[in-house]
Amino acid sequence: MKEFVKHKKKLYIIIPFIVFIIVGAMGINNIFSRKKLKPKAVNGIVDLSEWDLMKDGIIELDGTWEFYWNRLLTPENFKNENNLIKTGVIEFPGTWNGLNVNDHVLTSDGHGTYRLLIKKEEKNDILSLYIPIINCSHKLWVNNNLMSTVGVVGKNKDEIEIQRKENIVNFKDDSENIEIILQISNYDSAFKGGPNGSIILGNYKQIQSYVYKNNAVVWFVFGSLFIMAFYHFGLYLLRRKDKSPLYFGILCLCAALREILYSEVVFYELFPNIDWILKGKGQCLVTELSFLMFLMFIDSIYKEYRKTKIYNAIKYFMIILIIFYLLVPIKILGNTQNIFIFVAMVICFYTFYSVLKAFIHKKEGATIVIIGMSLLFITVTNDFLYNNHIIYTGYYASLGLVSFIFAQSFMLSRKFSKAFNTVEALSEKLISLDKLKDEFLANTTHELRTPLNGIVGISESLLDDSSNLNQHQINNISLIVSSGRRLSKLINDILDFSKLKNKDITLNKKSVDINQIVNVVLEVSNNLIENKKIELISTISEEIPYVFVDENRFEQILYNLIGNAIKNTYEGKIIVSACCNNNMVEISVSDTGIGIPEEKFGQIFKAFEQLEVTGNNKGIGLGLSITKRFIELHGGEIKVKSQLNKGSKFTFTLPVSKEKNAIQILPQNNGALNKINTVINNKHMNSSESKNSNDGEFKILVVDDDLINRQVIINNFSSSKYSIISASDGEEALKKLSKHKDIDLIVLDVMMPKMSGYEVCREIRKKYSLIELPVVLLTASEKTEVIEVGFKVGANDYLFKPVDKAELTARVNTLLELKKSVEQAVTSELCFLQAQIKPHFLFNALNTIMSFCRTNPERARELLLDLSNYLRKSFDFNNKEKFVSLENEMSFVKSYLAIEKARFSKRLNIIYDIEPNLNCLMPPLILQPLVENAVRHGIASKRQGGMVKISAKGQNEFVLIKVEDDGIGIDKERLNSILNKTIEGSVGMKNIIKRLDIIYGYGIDIQTEQDKGTTISLKIPLRKEKFND
Template structure:
């Protein structure tokens, strides 16, 4: 910083510090400046004041300040004082200073509370003869009655010794009376059960009636002047906002300023002399009006906080502004709901918070002024002064509310100065905006010229390579290098279609440039509109492949020809039909035409999403897509269409309702009576063949492509080009995959197959959201059981977070590189394989855990039978061998076995156990299903083993196990295992269905999980203590082993034999 700059910086710091210091010193000095603390020779002492020397002409008004008699918690009438010879019998006399609140005062060593009732009394003596006298009260909180010489002179609210009979009231009042005897007794009843301070907080003024009336009128006039100034400023700001809005400029600071002026005007009309009370007292009670005053005050504070933040968002913390706004809004909600007594204590904290924030605003404004640039310092200085005025206004209002100041003249002055200062700030902002607009206009004109030149040059440069791409691709499609496979034909068709789309965009850019510079000339002739419509519909047929949207040509064969440029008519129809297709996922796009006088009106109607009323003009602006940007495009098509229609001398309009589609109507002049040749010299038939699609239709979905792997990957996307590109990538990798183009079809595929290894899912699809598909998948499969790789066009951190939170394993942003996509696919498929291997290893380990005591018991039984029955011992040995062979087979963990093989395993196990337990164990079989049904291995034997070991054998007398296998309905087999053993409690049942309760064998949880993954079903278990247990499962009979087929398990058994 140079020496001169440093000196200037110190000068600005000194200036703003001086302004702030003077401003804040005004608050404590305002009482003296306003006359609140001026010398008063007439002081009430010990409840009396001698006015023998009073000169009404010199001092027409006297404030009755000083020591008044004070009777706490008593409402004494004039009769009470007369009967007690000026001393009431109810208690001794105390004295209190007036004006001041009684709360906090010590009376007989006790600090008085804010809530209660009291009587004030004083006597004026030695009054000289005078005309009519008057007494004016300004602020007695919070209900009062004033008696003069035994007569009730003024009443405000209703005083009472308890809250039950109390009614608030506190408005400035003036009462007129006369004093013929030269003595005046003034008794004031005061009650308060609402406000935080109580008593006579402002001077009672006594004097000549005409002078007091004049003073009140002067005070009201000042209030109305302030109201007029603030009302005028409100109107000015509203007019400025309306004028800015007419030019599409929304300056919310003007609205906030208008609200500030209006609210502060209303607030000042409801405080002080309460100038607006006479207009409202007939409609509302005092309590409602007082709440209205507080509500308006808080609303004004909220508007100020928002206004200052709006002016300097970069400097003022949004979070602090939000906290203050929430506090103010919360208090605004509380005010109408609670009584004055209930919300007043909260008001203190709200005011303190608001005042701290206002002081912070002043410091920020001062900092901006000190560090501001030279050209902006005047505006920043005025802003700093405005913020200072608001601070002074708030402080003076607080002091007035607390009774420290007896008038709010400084607050009125500051709020007027604030708005007067803000007015030139607003004018300066408009002036700066005008200068900015002029500067930007010149820049935009230069940039627009550069843009036009760039578009024209770039478009010409793009046409040659695009033409080459399209022509070479078309020649390959036509067989220049030999015949092509269906896949090659499909891929080249996509290349041709994409190239044509780019050509359309390039041509639009060229047309836009030519139209703008007036270089486009029409070659008009008589054209058959129906033929041209048919041609464009055929061109767009390829775009609708796989879509339920239909194109219809409803133009009559009997319409007369139109007088138009054929090529430009094709362009108009192409743009309108493309637009209709883009916004119509399903339904009908229809083209019709009618003649109206010497014009033909062509209508392109769709049943799409429709267009909002405010968007109907914007859609024809250059590069303005409105709310349709998500559908792609450059925003030029409809603009060029409008210009082309106007070049023909016609007009274009749109009729639409949201959700009900749109109808574009454009007019063309009719030709003469004869139908002339087409503008380009060709027949209508030749026109219909222009740019017709050359590709073949995409295949029916789902499409299965076999590769090197057994488990397929599911590809889900509704964009044909994206799907085809992924198909090519996965083919190069030798992957096995299934392709679907709809979310519902993806769910059907996932739920109908148990071998899907990965789902590659696009989030944006026509029939249902990718998030919905993802959620449905996650309802059945965890991220480890079936990984999902999400494709999204948006790659912000927020979108990625949401996708991952909804169950995606990984996210790839479109457009993607093939290497990145395939690397992520490999990672996720390897993850699935690792999880699968880990699960199989766990199952193998559990299957191998044959209990030693089981083998010991089985061998002991065989040894005993060798002595008694050698034949039975041999059979039991074979059963044990078969059982062990099945238990130790780990090579085909995922293979299926037949129901017959599984039942053989069950019978082997049962025979061994029956040899041990004899008649205590009974097993009954009811088999009425096809034994060739394929089922997962080891889903019945572990349940039977559990029923024997933990069910019937837990009872001393044993029991019976029943195994039922029956085909209940076509396509499903029911397997049920019943036992009459000891049964289980609810807690035991919950425990055995946890993953850590296999206890060295294949637990029920393991079986249930395998069934869920394979079939989407689980075990059904019903058990009661002392009664027994039933376990059921339903399995599909989708594959039944025919004669001659061999399962993996059967083949292994054969080799071992």
């Protein structure tokens, strides 16, 4: 309440002060512009004998004129005035609506004649009359001369022709008195009958000056408002969240159009042939729309003081009223003006209430709005009083409107200016805080690094001498070391971020083979393609020179560009190419994706900027920005070419290395370098020769193209239980693997020339399973995608460079022991399987052979050989072969089936469909148990017997082997038990499924149908010829 009283006092000071200033200015203008009162017409006569047009100026012929209702009189009729019956006198300008004639109240429809006699003393050469709009047609005579005709006057609606415009007539002043006779017809107007404005008398120059002055004011107001409208439209486009500039812009535009529409001279000069009905509706529309926009503007800037129900009621009623005015005939508009005036008054009171509350609560700009509204209210009131001849100041409403508009514009501009200053101050503060944050991060991480290294070092030393520690303590100290290393990595990441931001990052440049990096990045990036039909291609020549870059940053550049291409390409190719241009290598990544608009080329390299071409908004828009900064740090540049829906091409440059490879950029002392290389090569040869030694329990193949890195890894396996073989590239590794069948594990570098580690690993997995030959990959990248691709191509484990000796030996030993344990378990089960020969099978086989001894001794001899072969393979407990050829396994199967065929005779039909020259190795005792199962459970149970078919055919990189029978089939419950490995009494089937699953990662496929038979399928990888080199 105290706050309200305080601001109420301010209003009592501000508003009277404004009124005093404006009214005082108008009064002064009135005093200095006129020296005497203007004469007025009385009973149809105006005396201008004391009015000098040259000195005193123009004169409005206002007052009471003679009036003749329902009569269209001409000068001829007034020659004999005794025959005329005057209706009376009427106020001019004014309307005849409501005039009582013969006890009849007049409406707007009708016709009549006005007459005025002007008395004067002096004569002038030429005088002029300014005739305003008169509803809705008229004729005017001056001293018996017809001077003005607008439209066609008539006595009814059918006779008249409506026309609305202002007019200026000139006549010669050659008599002491001037008679003016005016006929008016109004039958189809939406407005009241009679003249709307004053008829003005003056000399020609005065009338022209009056018209030009009015027109100049109209154009000035229109131009000012029009400019302000588009100024505020511009403000709205800059910040669309704030609707107030939009509403105010529309308000200014409506006010500007209203000035033109209500100025008859200006309007009809612009649009001489326009229908007056359209003009009238336009006047109503812009006026009502102005009030609606004013309401919405005030509400938008002071929304918190809104009375929602009142606001919505007024707004929607105004919208309905506007639509109503557009649809109804124009005659009805004049009869509903009072409704609009009432709503306009409600809007004024409501908006003033909102502004007043805003002022009381010290809302920004409220004082300026109150001043503007006060100016407009005072000037409109002045025009009303002046128009009714109560005061003699002049028309000021237009200037009041302009003042109000400028006041609101000043308020909005001040609001935007203040917002800009606030943003500028906040930006400076943010920059300062950001700098402070970077300094804090850098200083803190530096301070944390020393004590953290101490913590990790002391913890590791405790673990090295852990004889006095129990297991719980060892676990806790190990956790401290692990957490410390993670924190150390986090500190390094923070430092790198800070350095990159401050252009203080360190690049570990060396000679890098582009092909190596590109092949690995493409291999990893294949993982990002998902279900898209995209082909990743490298067309880089082997002859392309090395580049002198930081290997990790170069990888990051390629990952960002190729990842960006994959994200924006749904089908097609992504091609990486390179060419040498002077001392720079140009590397290009092109795609067939959605493309980039040319106007967005500069935007894509800005931080946190993303294009919304596809609505694909993954990420935060840093990738290309970081890529550009890394390229520039290497002394290169990046550019883009793109066409929408055709694709993009990013091209960047990197400096050519002056050396061929990383070894050549070691210290430039050639003697020292040769000595180092000699020592390393000798060690390498010694290590390679160790392949001939059988002293080691495990044989390991180390593959790395870097001689020093390779030797470091070899040195890590200094224990006598390892025999080491080394290779310098992928092709050499595959050759040595083919030559040395007893290799237990491979340590393989990812980045290598010709064949990447991924390609080598993929080739190895075509012959060896994960358990049979473990592979440990080495890489300098810690990206999740790189690790994921490694596991997909068949790696067992990953190690990051530089390799820690303890970690390397620990991981390798784990894999070797796991391999050893699995092999022992499989061998044990295989031995157990071999022991599962049923006694009744031997009994049946011997009985069959004995029967043939009497009837067919030769056949008995063949069966004894088959039984001997069968038993030899079954009881070969010392067989250490992990795999046997398909031919060997089929020999075992044929021996078994030959015995069963002799036993079942015609009840057993055997079909072999084996593709010749299948180079396939498989685990032993896989096929025979499956065939035996088909004979015993499928055929033997049928009285009429059946057929067993064994087929083997090449299928891509596999051999597809099928064992089919047309026996009784397998019921669903038993089939589920077999597949779920829960079947009891079927050691052979469980063993087969388990061994296949361990070796290949998959088991067998069983298709069966009751009383129709069973088909068991399995896939065995084909051997590649390159392993046989």
